[in-house]
Amino acid sequence: DPTWPNQIDELEEIMYQVQGYRSRQFGGTVIPCSSQASGPGRHNAAEWLRAAFHDMATTTIAGGPRRGGLDGSLQFEITSSDNIGPAFNTTLKFMADYYTSRSSIADLLALGVYYSVRSCGGPVVPFASGRIDAKQAGPIGVPLPQNTAFTFGQQFQRMGFDQTEMIQVVACGHTIGGVHENEFPQIVPIGSTENGEAPMDSTVAVFDNKVVTEYIAGNTTNPMVVGPSIRATRNSDFKVFNVDGNVTVRAMAEPETFSSVCATVLRKMIEVVPDEVVLTDPIQPYAVKPVDMQLTLNPGATTLQLSGLIRVRTTNFAGDSAESVLLTYKDRSGGNNCGTRGCTYTATVLGATQGFDDTFVWFPINLEIPASSGISSFTLTVNMASGTSETYDNNGNSYPIQDAILMQKPQSCLLQGKLDIVAAVRNDLNGSVPVNLHLSYKTPVADPNRPVPTLNDETVEMTRGNCVGLYTFYTASYEGLGDLDYATKIDVVAGTGESASRDAFNAASDIGANCVTFDAPPPSLCSRPVDPDPPVETSTSVTVTPTVTSPGTMTSTAAAETPYHRPTLGNFTLVGCNTEPTVAGARALAGASYVYDGMTLESCMTNCTGFYYWGTEYGRECYCGNKLHASSTNVTLDECNMVCSGDETEYCGAGDRLELYVTTGPIPTPTGTLAIKPTVTPYLRVGCYEELPSRALTGGVFPSNEMTLELCASNCDGFTYFGTEYGRECYCGQFIDARSNVTDDADCNMPCAGDETEYCGGSDRLEMYRLINPPTSTSMMPTPTVVPTHKPTVPPYAFQGCWN
Ligand code: HEM
Numbered sequence: 001d002p003t004w005p006n007q008i009d010e011l012e013e014i015m016y017q018v019q020g021y022r023s024r025q026f027g028g029t030v031i032p033c034s035s036q037a038s039g040p041g042r043h044n045a046a047e048w049l050r051a052a053f054h055d056m057a058t059t060t061i062a063g064g065p066r067r068g069g070l071d072g073s074l075q076f077e078i079t080s081s082d083n084i085g086p087a088f089n090t091t092l093k094f095m096a097d098y099y100t101s102r103s104s105i106a107d108l109l110a111l112g113v114y115y116s117v118r119s120c121g122g123p124v125v126p127f128a129s130g131r132i133d134a135k136q137a138g139p140i141g142v143p144l145p146q147n148t149a150f151t152f153g154q155q156f157q158r159m160g161f162d163q164t165e166m167i168q169v170v171a172c173g174h175t176i177g178g179v180h181e182n183e184f185p186q187i188v189p190i191g192s193t194e195n196g197e198a199p200m201d202s203t204v205a206v207f208d209n210k211v212v213t214e215y216i217a218g219n220t221t222n223p224m225v226v227g228p229s230i231r232a233t234r235n236s237d238f239k240v241f242n243v244d245g246n247v248t249v250r251a252m253a254e255p256e257t258f259s260s261v262c263a264t265v266l267r268k269m270i271e272v273v274p275d276e277v278v279l280t281d282p283i284q285p286y287a288v289k290p291v292d293m294q295l296t297l298n299p300g301a302t303t304l305q306l307s308g309l310i311r312v313r314t315t316n317f318a319g320d321s322a323e324s325v326l327l328t329y330k331d332r333s334g335g336n337n338c339g340t341r342g343c344t345y346t347a348t349v350l351g352a353t354q355g356f357d358d359t360f361v362w363f364p365i366n367l368e369i370p371a372s373s374g375i376s377s378f379t380l381t382v383n384m385a386s387g388t389s390e391t392y393d394n395n396g397n398s399y400p401i402q403d404a405i406l407m408q409k410p411q412s413c414l415l416q417g418k419l420d421i422v423a424a425v426r427n428d429l430n431g432s433v434p435v436n437l438h439l440s441y442k443t444p445v446a447d448p449n450r451p452v453p454t455l456n457d458e459t460v461e462m463t464r465g466n467c468v469g470l471y472t473f474y475t476a477s478y479e480g481l482g483d484l485d486y487a488t489k490i491d492v493v494a495g496t497g498e499s500a501s502r503d504a505f506n507a508a509s510d511i512g513a514n515c516v517t518f519d520a521p522p523p524s525l526c527s528r529p530v531d532p533d534p535p536v537e538t539s540t541s542v543t544v545t546p547t548v549t550s551p552g553t554m555t556s557t558a559a560a561e562t563p564y565h566r567p568t569l570g571n572f573t574l575v576g577c578n579t580e581p582t583v584a585g586a587r588a589l590a591g592a593s594y595v596y597d598g599m600t601l602e603s604c605m606t607n608c609t610g611f612y613y614w615g616t617e618y619g620r621e622c623y624c625g626n627k628l629h630a631s632s633t634n635v636t637l638d639e640c641n642m643v644c645s646g647d648e649t650e651y652c653g654a655g656d657r658l659e660l661y662v663t664t665g666p667i668p669t670p671t672g673t674l675a676i677k678p679t680v681t682p683y684l685r686v687g688c689y690e691e692l693p694s695r696a697l698t699g700g701v702f703p704s705n706e707m708t709l710e711l712c713a714s715n716c717d718g719f720t721y722f723g724t725e726y727g728r729e730c731y732c733g734q735f736i737d738a739r740s741n742v743t744d745d746a747d748c749n750m751p752c753a754g755d756e757t758e759y760c761g762g763s764d765r766l767e768m769y770r771l772i773n774p775p776t777s778t779s780m781m782p783t784p785t786v787v788p789t790h791k792p793t794v795p796p797y798a799f800q801g802c803w804n
Pocket residue numbers: 042043046047049050053085087143144145152169170172173174176177178179180181183184236240269
């Protein structure tokens with residue numbers, strides 16, 4: 001496999017996702033080979049093959065470096081005398097939809113050769129990428145049927161083909177499609193065919209060797225060998241095939257030879273490129289490939305959502321099948337702090353895709369990750385039905401995922417050429433690096449003979465907005481994208497150069513017309529991420545030599561205060577020095593966290609107002625909670641030996657050591673036993689419901705390590721339904737998605753993280769509650785507030801009425 005992500009990724013997907021789930025539809029008009037999508041007698045597969053030849057043929061080598069070749073210059077040469085007929089325009093118009101900064105027109109024309117030949121049953125023509133598009137038309141120079149054999153020889157020599165290769169490539173080109181009456185009446189007289197096309201062999205839509213065997217047998221109907229073309233001296237296939245006394249065509253009379261010769265010579269044809277172009281290796285399908293991976297900051301800002309798909313190539317799985325994919329990820333600093341759900345996620349099969357020679361299955365990823373610990377990379381293990389498994393680690397690199405800058409697709413929107421983009425930037429970068437929006441967008445060219453739109457680049461500086469937990473939102477807008485606005489590709493970039501973090505190549509077509517408001521946590525929760533594995537500091541590194549300095553007076557070391565542990569502060573008393581839990585991802589206090597320079601015990605206490613416990617750690621971290629994690633143990637006070645970054649006379653814990661305080665007031669202890677709670681006023685329990693991949697309740701999400709039914713009910717104030725899930729998640733909605741069914745109460749078996757006497761659903765199960773007196777307008781389904789209308793346009797589509 002190539003190392004992911006890779007510059008070839010876009011073209012690899014267009015090349016191999018031919019049919020089925022997530023097909024890129026590039027073969028739309030050339031599969032099957034007989035497809036005549038542009039009209040009767042116009043075989044699109046043949047048109048694509050010819051288009052690549054015509055683009056390439058104008059190359060120059062004029063005693064110096066090679067120029068032109070397959071460089072997309074055809075888009076500027078539609079009206080050239082070289083390019084008679086509508087085929088070049090239709091071909092390029094189709095391909096223009098796939099034109100991006102990662103897929104040049106020249107590469108798409110080359111890929112079109114692979115597609116058309118394979119669709120017609122021909123060999124695999126290896127396809128390498130990296131072609132650069134010309135900015136203007138090249139010189140004329142496509143061989144024309146009236147040329148002499150000598151001229152053909154010179155023209156092909158200019159292209160880099162010797163005589164034998166010339167004969168081979170013409171034979172390989174002319175095995176599909178035909179000559180058209182309207183374009184070449186001196187070869188095919190007007191009215192002499194049924195559909196305007198005279199095929200060059202008896203199998204117009206099969207890539208086979210009949211074009212040479214029928215020629216050799218003398219029973220060919222190829223209009224460029226027999227018929228009126230002879231008198232008009234336009235019998236160019238005869239002139240070419242016969243130039244070496246038919247030696248080369250006879251050698252191609254074996255089907256296997258024909259096939260392998262064509263693979264070689266057509267590859268050579270699409271690899272005629274300017275000297276400065278460096279092609280990649282031929283693109284092979286990945287065995288395992290992450291596709292469309294996207295990280296998004298979830299509402300509430302405490303978790304990230306990793307979504308996307310893993311594509312597994314199944315071509316060689318004889319008699320076996322891939323059952324599941326296990327994704328194992330590393331936290332932001334490469335460790336294993338992944339929160340309560342652990343560092344793994346298992347996905348099961350969603351769909352299947354076919355290439356010409358390959359098959360694939362897909363595994364959807366939808367994984368919630370604590371924002372505090374984040375993600376940096378993952379590995380993938382494919383589990384087979386037979387019980388075997390194989391782990392893929394991206395050639396030893398792991399599959400990288402950055403969580404420094406995230407494009408917030410839900411908060412971004414595109415409407416009538418105006419793009420509003422929101423990015424979430426991690427607070428340790430916020431303010432220290434420039435944050436930019438890069439757009440790559442297309443504008444159509446007014447000239448009808450210019451089928452390919454212009455690709456433009458724009459960079460807009462993003463404006464810093466609100467802090468949401470560990471991230472800060474940045475926004476930027478861009479107007480006037482025009483009719484092709486949906487084809488825009490969007491990058492959000494924090495920093496510059498090699499070290500920049502980027503969330504790149506996002507499709508504008510994935511963005512809705514409405515920017516969804518983010519459920520932001522209170523500004524007081526704005527903080528920087530904590531290093532989950534801080535280096536253990538030695539006491540020497542915190543040796544303090546405090547000095548008290550007053551402006552205008554002499555420095556007095558005698559006035560220095562030695563740091564000491566404060567036994568009480570406000571309504572709190574010192575518990576002592578406590579360890580962080582050994583459980584991966586767990587924190588001694590899991591209610592809220594803050595990290596900043598200038599930490600003092602007093603400011604941490606203020607941050608944690610409303611909590612029973614708080615504590616400081618590593619000189620600059622502050623944690624709050626109502627419960628102390630069971631595996632946090634009390635150690636000797638001198639292990640909490642780091643002074644506070646904002647007050648060198650106070651101690652603020654140490655690495656993995658919490659300077660822990662507890663309220664002097666009562667801490668309510670849970671009374672009673674774990675049981676289903678029928679009412680949580682003003683809500684009534686309606687049962688244990690199944691969760692859906694798209695969520696059963698879609699109105700709001702409020703995860704918390706202090707979750708209780710009461711907390712969720714108050715979070716969901718104003719909603720008809722609330723549901724708790726997996727002990728610590730809370731969802732709200734005006735209705736339950738109809739696809740979610742009630743299940744056994746026993747499935748909702750997880751106690752709430754914040755109250756062990758209450759149930760908070762289970763794994764993919766919601767403890768569901770409904771308002772006792774729901775407002776009359778709400779029901780199980782949302783009430784439509786507008787009368788449905790026929791939508792005149794859904795760009796880029798226009799409504800065409802209702803058809804039978
Ligand atoms: C001496 C060189 C060549 C000459 C003079 C020549 C000439 C022609 C002509 C006059 C047509 C009819 C076009 C139409 O009516 O639409 C044609 C069709 C075609 N040519 Fe060539 N050609 C040459 C080489 C090649 C090569 C090297 C290839 C590709 C490898 C190629 C691929 C095709 C294909 C696929 C068609 C059928 C197009 C269709 O059905 O729309 N040709 N050629």
